[in-house]
Amino acid sequence: MLITTPITETLVRGAADLERTEHGLLPHRLPARARAQCADGQLAVAESQPSGVRLAFRTTATTVELDALPTKRVYLGAPPRPDGVYDLLVDGRLTGQASLPDGDTVTVDLATGSAEHRPGPVGTVRFTGLPAREKDVELWLPHNETTELVALRTDAAIEPLPGRGRRVWLHHGSSISHGSDAASPSTTWPALAASLAGLELINLGMGGSALLDPFTARAMRDTPADLISVKIGINLVNADLMRLRAFGPAVHGFLDTIREGHPTAPLLVVSPLYCPIHEDTPGPGAFDFAALSTGRLRFRATGDPAERAAGKLTLGVIREELARIVEQRRAGDPHLRYLDGRDLYGEADHAELPLPDELHPDAATHRLIGERFAKLSGC
Template sequence: MHTTPLTADLVRGALDLERTEHGLLPHRLPARARAQCADPQLHLAESQPSGVRLVFRTRAGTVELDTLPTKRVYVGAPPRPDGVYDLLVDGRPAGSASVTGGNTLTIDMAAGTAEQRPGPVGTVRFTGLPATVKDVEIWLPHNETTELVALRTDAPVEPVPDRGRRVWLHHGSSISHGSDAASPTTTWPALAASLGGVELINLGLGGSALLDPFTARTLRDTPADLISVKLGINLVNTDLMRLRAFGPAVHGFLDTVREGRPDTPLLVVSPILCPIHEDTPGPCAPDFGALSSGRLRFRATGDPAERAHGKLTLGVIRDELARIARQRAAEDPHLYYLDGRDLYGEADSAELPLPDDLHPDAATHRRIGERFAALAFAPGGPFADRAV
């Protein structure tokens, strides 16, 4: 077996690669951004490699990847399945597998504590690949921090040249991150990117789409042909700010992006339907009654009457985002707006309700991804390929 050094030219979708004692840890925010926020939730989310994949060209029939995952355990909740590694060969699905072992992060939501215990490196192995020259992609688990330790193949490996596809840079919440999707290639942004024929950089950050200036600077400084920002739900469920601060913060966030990408198509997307927060402010909290019976659910704890005092709900946020988008589009011909309910709305909620009242399941991820592709990438859409 050939052992190939794990280098940046084999990794797509990461914005930083940290050398660790075990190997290479992909990050989705650069080091300077990470240094500006001490929030453990942000650091956990950005280290989970949603949209990150190894890409290489080889004749190999067998591929082995050693990794050190960090698996989450929630006290009182059902066990989480192991993270999934998706294999693509020449762009087509060719297998999925998981890695056992790894570190364990035990989170007690009631106590607000987290404890990490070290564990062993594991191996994901794919066999029976065609013995011809092919492009291989291994998509890392979207919801499991993954250190890359070693890559082995039974034939030499080389980087894949730039395929000339447009780069789509997307920022959003845990829904964009891929929470409760079945696998890394079936998160809604990954599905939409595949349908749109673009290269994805996914800055969906679970719990952390909070209009942070360092995230705006990351979007500004990352080369991309298309940019989208899906804003709102985390601001409600963290109860982070009031309406007075929200509007100027959105303007400031978009101004920063435009400093570096003044003419790039920029799509502002409001939240999908989430019944618990449509008219009820946050904060959002686990439903400990459901947790005691082995189910993970969430509930809104605010008072709808507090909207009069500037508390944010999804309805308030959609109105404000639409207003801001109209205002900016009058001077910015490359800025567009999409109501998130066009991706998942009332009828969808009746057919495919959010299982934990906050996050979509696998079927809903597929629906959202297909609808986003149809609305954004199709002819006439904001991300349509003007060269075609």
């Protein structure tokens, strides 16, 4: 007989807020106050996709079931997206994986930006044959599907996972940090780096939304953490959000806000990974509709390199400015460091492991980046 355990914040790690819905609980990675300050649809989708969020408990159970309602996104004309993956880890080792084929569906027309929502059924992921001993279980939720938690059942009692003395690592970045094109939630590069370094991850990597927003900085300021990193650049270029004059003060303000809550925590500023389309060409970035017509998803840069003279941002410009800012601030902040993103994924890596859509790394590259970050970050 299975025991139903109420899902509460004591069982959920990596989320800032649990919103009660018609079906259950919706994990959010930004607090309600931050969400209320921005009506951007892209941000709403990104922060509600539970990258790095997992259920964590200790139990002797051999069977674990989770009822959940995913929201899947279909992009007209683009290749089908794979179903999100649920990773089950036992004592830190990946033991099982499952997916839900059904759920709510949002169909997006890339040409017009219109979206149609179709409701679907709640589904169940089930894991059996787990070792019949006391163990630590983590069920990582799909990093790329908004997921409402409906019910948790096991064949033995569970208790919240006790503290393991691990340092908490708070990270903010773009879709690459979010986990775009990673194989599963526990194999995004931040999740891999956290596992290798023995850290508890809070992942604020949010697709298309690493834009130096003040409400994100305040959320980081107010989140308990031992180590902090911010990966800045690619979204500012492909959104064509600001010019060089605004960029420097915005970086300073973002870091100032984080430091209000974490004055002495190690703080790592990471510049963009190598990305040929935006190295010297400004944004905005756009879908390559010629590629879409052949069933391939690709991105392109639409700016003019000559526009750099007017202050338009490229990845090269951003790296130079971030290095300058960190060097300037280090005079009064010895716990601040800079990491060139090309040390995580550079030009030589691109020759061997190219970006399939010109923007996002594949699963093998996520592993490479995670391994390098664990070594180079000083965690």
